[in-house]
Amino acid sequence: MADISTDIDLGAHLSGRIDGMRDALIALAQDLIRIPTLNPPGENYAAICDYLDRRLKASGFETQLIRATGAPGDSDRFPRWNIVARREGARAGDCVHFNSHTDVVEVGQGWTCDPFGGELRDGRIYGRGACDMKGGLATSIIAAEAFIAECPDFAGAIEISGTADEESGGYGGVAYLAEQGFFAPSRVQHVIIPEPLNKDRICLGHRGGWWAEIETKGEIAHGSMPFLGDCAIRHMGAVLDAFEETLFPAMAARYTEMPVVPDGARQSTMNINSVHGGQPEQSSDYTGLPAHCVPDSCRIVIDRRFLIEENVDSVRTEITELLEGLKATRPDFDYTLREINRVIPSMTDRAAPVVTTVGAAIRSVMGKDPTYVASPGSYDQKHIDRIGKLKNCIAYGPGVLELAHKPDEWIGVDDMLDSAKVMAHSLRTLLAP
Ligand SMILES: [Zn+2]
Numbered sequence: 001m002a003d004i005s006t007d008i009d010l011g012a013h014l015s016g017r018i019d020g021m022r023d024a025l026i027a028l029a030q031d032l033i034r035i036p037t038l039n040p041p042g043e044n045y046a047a048i049c050d051y052l053d054r055r056l057k058a059s060g061f062e063t064q065l066i067r068a069t070g071a072p073g074d075s076d077r078f079p080r081w082n083i084v085a086r087r088e089g090a091r092a093g094d095c096v097h098f099n100s101h102t103d104v105v106e107v108g109q110g111w112t113c114d115p116f117g118g119e120l121r122d123g124r125i126y127g128r129g130a131c132d133m134k135g136g137l138a139t140s141i142i143a144a145e146a147f148i149a150e151c152p153d154f155a156g157a158i159e160i161s162g163t164a165d166e167e168s169g170g171y172g173g174v175a176y177l178a179e180q181g182f183f184a185p186s187r188v189q190h191v192i193i194p195e196p197l198n199k200d201r202i203c204l205g206h207r208g209g210w211w212a213e214i215e216t217k218g219e220i221a222h223g224s225m226p227f228l229g230d231c232a233i234r235h236m237g238a239v240l241d242a243f244e245e246t247l248f249p250a251m252a253a254r255y256t257e258m259p260v261v262p263d264g265a266r267q268s269t270m271n272i273n274s275v276h277g278g279q280p281e282q283s284s285d286y287t288g289l290p291a292h293c294v295p296d297s298c299r300i301v302i303d304r305r306f307l308i309e310e311n312v313d314s315v316r317t318e319i320t321e322l323l324e325g326l327k328a329t330r331p332d333f334d335y336t337l338r339e340i341n342r343v344i345p346s347m348t349d350r351a352a353p354v355v356t357t358v359g360a361a362i363r364s365v366m367g368k369d370p371t372y373v374a375s376p377g378s379y380d381q382k383h384i385d386r387i388g389k390l391k392n393c394i395a396y397g398p399g400v401l402e403l404a405h406k407p408d409e410w411i412g413v414d415d416m417l418d419s420a421k422v423m424a425h426s427l428r429t430l431l432a433p
Contacts (some may be wrong), residue, residue, distance in 0.1 A: 006395045007066040008138050008382060009029075009107070009238065009255075010150070010151075010429070011364065011425060013150055013235075013419045014146060014147065014150050014366065014421070014424050014425065014428065015424075015425075016418060017146045017149060017150055018142065018143070018146045018420050018421050018424060019057070019417065020074055021056055021145070021420075022056065022126075022204075022413065022417060023140050024142065024252075025121060025138055025139070025142045025413070025416055025417065026139040026413055027126065027140065027334075028210050029053070029118070029125050029134060029138040029139075029411065029416065030100075030118030030125060030127075031051065031118070031128065031288070032051070032121070032129070032134035032137060032138055033116060033117075033125065033127035033128070033129055033130055033343055034116055034117070034118050034134070034135050035047050035048045035051060035116075035128075036104075036116045037102050037103050037104070037129070038103070038104060038105075038106060038107075038128075039103035039104065039164070039165060039167050039252055040106075040153045040168060041073075041077075041078045042073050042080060042103065042165060042168075042172070042340075043078065043392060044102065045078075045079065045080060045081040045082075045102065045164050045356045046079060046081045046313055047101075048082045048102045048162060048196070049065055049082065049083040049102070051164060051212065052083050052085070052102075052160075052162045053065060053083055053085075053374055054203070055141065056085040056160060057085075059087070059116070059141075059148070060087055060148065061083045061084075061085035061086060061087045061146050061158075061160065062085065062086050062087070062088075062345075063083060063084070064083070064084045064085075064234075064397045065081060065082070065083055066080075066082045066083070066084065066176070066177065066180070067079050067080060067081050067082070068082060068164065068171075068172040068173065068176035068177075069163075069174035071165075071168070071171050071175075071176050071257045072172065073165060073166075073168065073171070073172050074172050080164040080165060080173065080176070081357040082161065082162065082164055082172075082173055083161060083162045083163075083164045083293070084159060084160075084161045084177065084182055085159065085160045085161070086157055086158070086159045086241070086296070087144070087148065087157060087158045087159075088157050089153070089155050089156050089158075089164050089433075090152070090153040090154060090155065090433065091152040091333060091432060092155065092156070093155030093156025093157070094155075094156045094157075094158055094189040094190060094431065095156055095157040095158070095187060095188045095189055095190070095429055096111035096156070096157075096158055096159070096189070096190045096191075096192065096354075096426070096427055096430050097143070097158075097159040097161065097183070097188045097190065097191045097192070097433060098140035098158075098159070098160045098191075098193075098423070099161045099163060099174060099191060099192075099193050099223060099371070099380060099384075100133055100134075100136055100137035100140065100160075100161070100162055100163070100193070100194055101133060101162075101163050101164070101165070101166030101169075101170070101173060101174075101267050101380065102134075102137070102162040102163065102164060103164055103165055103166060103167050104128045104129035104132070104134070104167070105132075105167050105405050106126065106130070107128050108109070108405075108407060109407065109408045110407035110408070111408055112266065112288075112407075113125055113126045113127075113167060114127070114407055115128040115409060116128065118130075120413075121381045123409065123412060123413050123414060124409060124412055124413070125413065126229075126408060126409070126410045126412040127409065127410075128409060129409070130250065130399075130410050130411040131172065131196045131198055131363075131399035131400060131403045131404055131409045131410060131411050131424070132195070132196050132248075132399065132403075132404035132405065133194060133397060133399065134411075135196070135197050135397075135398055135399050135411030135415075135416055136194030136195060136196060136397035136398060136399060136419075137162060137194060138214075138239055138395060138416065139194055139398055139416045139419050139420045139423065140160060140192070140194050140420075140423055141160060141396075141417075142219055142416075142420045143420040143421075143423035143424040143427065144158050144412060144423075144427065145270040145368065146335075146420065146424050146426075147329065147427040147428060147431075148228065151427075151428060151433060152425075153433040154431040154432070154433050155431050155432065155433055156189075156430070156431045157431075158431070159188060160180055161174075161177065161182075162417070163177065164293050164379070166379060166380050168317065169341070170319060170379075170380045170382075170383055171360075172381045173380065174380040174384065175194070175283075175383040175391060176385060178383045178384060178387035178388040179387055180243075180283040182388075183189060183384050183387070183388030183389075183390050184388065184389075184390075185388075185389060188388075188390060189240035189252045189353075189389060189390075189392060190214045190236065190353065190354040190357075190392050190393075190430055191381075191384055191392065191394070192354065192358065192393075192394060192395075192396050192397075192423065192426070193352070193379065193380060193381060193393070193395040193396070193397070194396065194397030194398070194410075194419070194423075195375075195395040195397050195399075196396070196397055196398065196399025196400065196401050196403070196431055197373065197375075197395050197396060197401055197403055198365055198371075198398075198400060198401060199362075199366070199397075199400075199418050199419040199422065200362055200370055200371060201370060201371045201372070201396075201416050202355060202358055202359060202362070202370050202371070202372050202394050202395075202396050203205030203374060203375055203394060203395035203396065204259070204348045204350065204355065204372055204373070204374050204394060205258065205308075205347035205348055205374050205375070205381060205385075206309065206345065206346055206348055206374060206375040206376070206377065206379060206381060206382065207258070207260060207305045207306060207308070207345050207346065207375070207376060207377070207378070208305060208306045208307070208308070208310070208312060208342070208343050208344050208345035208378070209303065209304070209305050209341070209342070209343040209372070209377075209378055210303070210304045210306060210312055210315045210316060210339070210342050210343075211273075211302065211303055211305070211339070211340040211341045212301070212302055212304075212316075212319070212337055212338060212340055213299055213300070213301050213302075213337075213340060214236075214239065214299065214300050214302065214319075214335060214337050214338075215297060215298065215334070215335060215336045215337075215338075215339045216232045216233075216235035216236045216239060216279035216298045216299075216321070216333070216334070216335050217235070217297060217298070217334040217336075218230040218231050218232030218233075218294065218295055218296040218297065218298070219294065219296055220293055220294055220296040220313050221293070221294040222292055222293070222294070223291075223292030223293055223294060224292060226294050226299050228294075229294030229296070230294065230296070230332050231294050231295060232277060232278075232295045232296055232297050232298040233277040233278060233295050233298045235326075235330070235332075235333055236275070236277060236298040236299065236300065236335075237331055237336075238333065239300075239322075239323065239335075240272075242325070242326060242393070243270075243272075243322070245291065247270070247319070247322060249272070249317070250269060250318070251267060251268035251269065252267055253267075253270075254307060254309070254310065256308060256309055257308075257309070258307065258308055258345075258347055258374040259372050259373050259374050259384065260373070260374045260375070260376055261373045261374070261375075261376070261387050262376070265305070265376035266308055267307075267397060268304075268305065268307055268310065269301055269304075269305045269376075270303065270305070271302070271303040271305075272300055272301075272302055272303075273300075273301040273302065274299075274300065274368070275298070275300045276298070276300075277295050277297065277298030278293070278297075278298070278300050280294030284331060286355060294343070301340070302319075305377070306345065307345065308345040308347050312342050312344065316339070318341075318356075321338070322335065323335050334370045343382050344382060344385070344386055346378075346382050346385040346386075346393075347374065348381075348391060348392065348393055348394055349380055349391070350372065352391065352392045352394075354392045354426075354430075355372075355394055357426045357429045357430055358370070358394060358426050359397050360429065361400050361421075361422040361423075361425035361426045361429065362422050364425060365418060365421045365422050365425060366391055366418060366422070375395065379395060381393050381394075381395065381430045394420070396419075396423075398411060398412070398413050398415040398416045398418070398419035399412075399415065400412075
């Protein structure tokens with residue numbers, strides 16, 4: 001065990017070095033924001049990987065550029081490029097991996113500044129992706145560079161990845177890399193995902209998700225004689241009634257032990273994402289009247305988020321039983337159910353080394369206890385857990401979660417600096433020479 005006074009010295013040096021990198025951190029975050037990596041469709045992944053490649057090579061990392069060929073969304077026009085950079089230490093030891101997604105969501109309305117300008121104003125950097133999560137990516141790079149400069153004889157290895165498509169499921173990014181073995185426990189032991197969860201919180205995992213399309217069937221007829229047909233929209237009405245009467249109350253009664261924030265997401269929830277029935281909508285400049293038809297099809301897409309105490313098959317069964325119940329009791333009711341996607345919940349143990357290490361670093365850098373949370377929606381931890389089989393993974397990074405995907409999204413420079421210190425102090429613990 002290190003001498004305590006030396007240890008405090010080292011910690012102070014490391015924090016001081018990071019304070020001295022303030023301008024470099026700002027410039028790096030701005031450069032990343034100025035590359036518009038919009039997803040969909042998945043633009044400029046090659047450009048941002050090329051930028052990171054040059055930056056990380058200059059800091060002594062070995063880099064690999066990996067295209068997720070054949071992954072959903074990958075095409076020659078919009079190739080899914082990823083970068084994995086690795087810096088070996090002086091001797092064998094654990095590997096700490098920082099994974100950030102490089103994609104950002106659409107800009108949307110309501111901006112008062114250039115979404116790809118990276119404007120610095122009053123200690124905040126503005127732009128799409130500033131908070132979610134180019135600020136976090138820049139923070140992890142500065143943390144690693146400061147740590148390497150301060151402890152060049154560290155043990156083990158540091159990896160930094162920039163990955164595609166997190167905002168659309170991560171299949172062209174972390175899922176692809178996990179399938180290629182990049183997160184195998186033999187290669188990586190600790191994973192920190194610098195998503196914007198606030199600088200004093202550790203996110204242990206996320207709820208599960210199950211998406212499906214339900215179609216009710218009817219029979220087309222003239223609208224003046226609906227009794228000669230069968231209205232698919234009325235059948236869907238019966239489905240929605242059954243959801244209100246039985247499914248929503250049943251879900252609201254389930255409460256998870258996971259520390260999900262906000263509190264409303266500690267229950268099972270379901271969003272009805274869309275409803276389509278009957279004739280397609282015409283464009284707004286169409287001046288004709290609708291034809292008189294009984295709709296023979298109605299479709300909804302449901303987005304069911306479930307708890308770690310539930311399992312995905314029972315989530316599916318609960319809805320199938322409700323539909324089968326209608327089939328048994330409602331004349332002419334017929335339906336199809338098509339599963340669209342499923343994501344298992346993920347939850348890292350509070351005693352896992354990456355959790356206790358980052359927790360102690362938050363205490364020493366910020367002088368307060370960390371808060372442990374879980375995310376209502378999923379992020380790339382799902383792939384690291386399910387495909388990579390790596391359970392020692394958290395999300396930890398700067399940024400105010402509620403700003404993600406909003407207009408005038410920003411990241412605080414002081415928050416990035418504090419978070420960089422927490423990351424660098426964590427590296428010092430996990431990769432002690
Ligand atoms: Zn994100």
